[in-house]
Amino acid sequence: MAMAVTSAFSMAALNAALPSGVSSQSRSAGVSLHAATGVSVRRTASVVVRSMLTSTKAAGFQVFNGLRNENALQLRNGASFDVMGLGISNGSKWFAMRHGRKIHRLGRPADQRRALLRGLTTEILRHGRIKTTRARATAMRKYVDHMITLAKGGSPHQRRQALGFLYDKQLVHSLFAEVPERYGERNGGYTRIIRTMPRKGDNAPMAFIELV
């Protein structure tokens, strides 16, 4: 009984307070409130009082929802995922495969990797033929070819570049003296890799790499 009286009172006040355009919607809202408990009805009554005071100024006021966070509870959804999970689609940073990645990492950080490759190219240019793991041999090819290309060029700048890469100064000078004769006709592909038996200690696949 008390509920019916208060709801009837609030309906009339609501219709007066709200702007005309929204009144139909508010009427439906009021109907849904009518089905709610007594606590919610009393809350709307207090809202109505406040809105009565402000409605005279804000004529034609539209409800603005732009800044309201529709994910107010901050549930995780697929768009915010960037870690492994079911939500990844193309366009995220992490791929499960290695497609197109060309750097031989050799299991080392960048500075150690560079030092390792410098040492290995120095040794193959000194001895002509060395035996290492297959991964290192395939990684070395590019740098050995680069050194031989510099030596074929032979200019002082290229000599300086080779001196900055190889660890043996005398080796660079003898390289620059010999390479033009030895590889004058050959265009690229100055090394050859031959696979051999795995290493006993750790069964690492081994290979010979030699200057062609």
Next chain:
Amino acid sequence: MPRSIDPLIVGKVIGDVIDTFVPRVDMAIHYSTRQVTNGCQLKPSATAQAPEIQLSDKSGDNNYYTLVMTDPDAPSPSEPSLREWLHWIVTDIPGNSGGSETNTGFPWLSEQATSTSSSGRELVPYIGPRPPIGIHRYIFVLFKQPSQSFLISPPAARNNFSTRNFAAYYGLGLPVAATYCNSQKEPASRNR
């Protein structure tokens, strides 16, 4: 003593051409004004003529020496198929040839400027360095002759010469002095 043969070990002269020895004689080799020091770089044009040899034999005996000059890097250091290539053999060099200023300490006293060409017998004529490919080492090895009447026949060919075998065959033993220099082909145009 190891200190004076370190450059020979670093330059792999000891190992490729000769065995470890103890230097007993001071040997100085000059191409006109340039002295040959271990590992120095000489141009083939500067070495076209035979060099002068100066020995100072500290022992004081009347010894005679044999000098052998070879190139272990013929035709190319990375593929020395003609190792070694013989350039020069001089025998019967007196122990104190060429004069030495260190003996007396008075440069104006040591006027005996005798060149090797008069004080030694050239067994194999001198051919100057002409490296076709790469940087070659040219090694001068001095042996002491066992006795003055010492008969050596010149080798049949210059290529594939072996200093070790030569010394062993004629009973020359270990070298008493050695030095070497580097040389490479002068490119047609210097600045590229």
